[in-house]
Amino acid sequence: MSTHTAAPAGPAATGLRSSLLRLYLGRGVLALAWAAAFTGAHEHVDAVAVTLLVAYPLIDAVSSLIDHRSAADGPDRRITAFNGALSTLAALAVGVAGAGGVAPVLHVFGAWAVVSGAAQVAVGLRRRGPELGTQWPMLIAGGLSFLVGVFYNIQAAGDDPSLDVLSVYATGGGLFFVVQAALLGWRTRRPGARTA
Template sequence: MKKTSPLLKLYLGRGVLAVAWAVAFAYGHNPIGALTITLLVVYPLIDAVSSLIDLRALPDGSERRLTLFNGVLSTLAAIAVGVAGAGGVAPVLHVFGAWAVVSGAAQVLVGLRRRGPELGKQWPILIAGGLSALVGVFYNIQALGDDASLDVLSVYATGGGVFFIIQSGLLTWRARRRQAQTI
């Protein structure tokens, strides 16, 4: 349970922050101004800080390298989306979309490596990562059209947050079940 407990807290915290961010962004992104750009920078930074926290508990290996990669990528995405904010909706969607594709793929890989008896099957994390990659492609397509909107980012963050909260609930259930079996 030692490995599960920090991950459970990390997933729960990350999920709650994502949902809170989505609510704030839903009400504060029109027009693109200082508040919108700040919120756009904060979201990938949540991912970067989460990766840093996760990294501290991981042993050397491919999972650690993927987590480090995701943290660096999210930090770069925060900078890029902040710069893109000055260009309007389409550049923001392109940057956010590219980040969603690559970080979603990395999340799937980490989820696959964490599948095991202690950490479960990681289905919510795998689904969230896969959807992130797919939605990122959609954002880049949407950015090319005339109806580009940042409204979709609140839905993205809510969905990701809910999947992290579900995963933390499953980890809690698994730990309690395992503890009951040892008693």
């Protein structure tokens, strides 16, 4: 059974690749910058840390909105809209959870990572094909997000929860976005070649 919808061909496909390249690269760079900032600001769940915690899912929400506007009608567009709404709710929930300390924040991030990771895998599967490649960086990142989200909730219920893991999560996600952008850039320069 096919796991992807028909992708546009010719100039339309090149335009979609270019749009996704810019989106993935921007999303990746922002995630890496966020990880660097959060590494030095999360020792205490204070106003700065909470602001950064709220900003991260908002970055994802804005990225989903941009992606939604450029996507063709279909299931992957609806999943992208769902992920954008989910990320907006996660930002609000993290802002509230910040008042309760580390464990509530990890629970919220964990739940968000599980659901958004599953949505990312679904979109990646639907975008697989000769025009956009096999999307393996997005599929791996989505799968890892799901697993890491489960781990966050287990850690949040333990005796010594820590927010250190969030910088690692953002760094990994950012790198996968940058890799996917690089693969799309390679495909845009070599439209006749298949890419991973």
